[in-house]
Amino acid sequence: xxxxxxxxxxxxxxxxxxxxxxxxxxxxxxxxxxxxxxxxxxxxxxxxxxxxxxxxxxxxxxxxxxxxxxxxxxxxxxxxxxxxxxxxxxxxxxxxxxxxxxxxxxxxxxxxxxxxxxxxxxxxxxxxxxxxxxxxxxxxxxxxxxxxxxxxxxxxxxxxxxxxxxxxxxxxxxxxxxxxxxxx
Amino acid sequence: xxxxxxxxxxxxxxxxxxxxxxxxxxxxxxxxxxxxxxxxxxxxxxxxxxxxxxxxxxxxxxxxxxxxxxxxxxxxxxxxxxxxxxxxxxxxxxxxxxxxxxxxxxxxxxxxxxxxxxxxxx
Ligand SMILES: Nc1ncnc2c1ncn2[C@@H]1O[C@H](COP(=O)(O)OP(=O)(O)OP(=O)(O)O)[C@@H](O)[C@H]1O
Ligand SMILES: [Mg+2]
Numbered sequence: 117x118x119x120x121x122x123x124x125x126x127x128x129x130x131x132x133x134x135x136x137x138x139x140x141x142x143x144x145x146x147x148x149x150x151x152x153x154x155x156x157x158x159x160x161x162x163x164x165x166x167x168x169x170x171x172x173x174x175x176x177x178x179x180x181x182x183x184x185x186x187x188x189x190x191x192x193x194x195x196x197x198x199x200x201x202x203x204x205x206x207x208x209x210x211x212x213x214x215x216x217x218x219x220x221x222x223x224x225x226x227x228x229x230x231x232x233x234x235x236x237x238x239x240x241x242x243x244x245x246x247x248x249x250x251x252x253x254x255x256x257x258x259x260x261x262x263x264x265x266x267x268x269x270x271x272x273x274x275x276x277x278x279x280x281x282x283x284x285x286x287x288x289x290x291x292x293x294x295x296x297x298x299x300x
Numbered sequence: 301x302x303x304x305x306x307x308x309x310x311x312x313x314x315x316x317x318x319x320x321x322x323x324x325x326x327x328x329x330x331x332x333x334x335x336x337x338x339x340x341x342x343x344x345x346x347x348x349x350x351x352x353x354x355x356x357x358x359x360x361x362x363x364x365x366x367x368x369x370x371x372x373x374x375x376x377x378x379x380x381x382x383x384x385x386x387x388x389x390x391x392x393x394x395x396x397x398x399x400x401x402x403x404x405x406x407x408x409x410x411x412x413x414x415x416x417x418x419x420x421x422x
Binding site for chain 2: 123126130134188191234237238241242244265266269270271273276277278279281282283287294
């Protein structure tokens with residue numbers, strides 16, 4: 117159902133946005149040398165109680181009313197278990213949440229990275245007012261994207277202008293491709 | 301290679317378009333992108349909507365939301381008008397998305413056959 121890592125990460129980002137976060141930081145460390153991909157989403161949203169954190173990785177937990185089963189977190193956790201990795205959530209009510217997932221980079225069951233630029237575009241489309249930061253780190257380079265920086269440059273033009281969205285998507289994918297150059 | 305400098309030009313371009321339109325956008329087009337929507341094929345629909353809107357300069361913004369609460373009808377596209385109107389299109393594919401933009405956003409005609417009411421009545 118989840119074709120790539122980007123869509124898994126989008127689910128986690130959507131939770132952060134849904135939790136009313138003003139700022140969400142996605143850090144991806146893509147290391148061929150360590151044979152690991154680390155994904156980390158940190159938000160300053162509403163956070164969860166200890167009990168909620170415990171329950172949240174159980175697929176029968178959700179606070180939504182329209183559908184009984186929340187799947188985003190459970191899917192991500194399942195993926196890490198399947199791909200020789202680890203998973204962790206730390207959350208403080210009223211302060212925020214950090215979701216960390218790590219997988220073995222060359223694991224046979226690992227889906228492809230997918231389209232990170234598109235994923236960030238989707239996240240911006242979910243709430244253009246959330247400050248989104250992306251750090252994409254490879255063994256010898258790092259690409260950084262900040263939606264608030266783009267917003268500043270645009271001075272009053274919305275981030276969800278379609279031209280802007282498409283630009284953001286391509287800008288990010290170019291940056292990531294550049295950061296990956298010479299690594300493999 | 302793209303740079304943040306591009307944004308200055310985009311800003312001018314966007315301002316020019318806004319002036320042509322005299323004010324804000326008349327429609328908000330929202331795609332359901334929860335797990336169920338993505339599984340049902342919402343991604344190509346959302347991408348098509350953004351690309352077409354950019355290319356043809358339709359009078360709308362395109363955003364996305366989580367679960368709209370009718371998983372069996374995904375992919376779902378909702379169109380909200382400035383006048384308070386609200387239309388729900390169901391089982392949308394990229395081709396239908398193009399037609400919705402053309403007819404509804406472009407000409408103000410609801411594409412009745414794709415609406416949830418039409419599909420439910422079948
Ligand atoms: N970053 C977060 N901050 C606060 N609460 C969170 C966060 N992430 C998850 N939650 C809580 O955990 C619940 C489960 O999340 P999960 O993504 O697994 O399912 P869901 O969002 O309810 O449904 P979906 O399947 O559409 O993702 C959420 O409903 C929310 O209450
Ligand atoms: Mg979720």
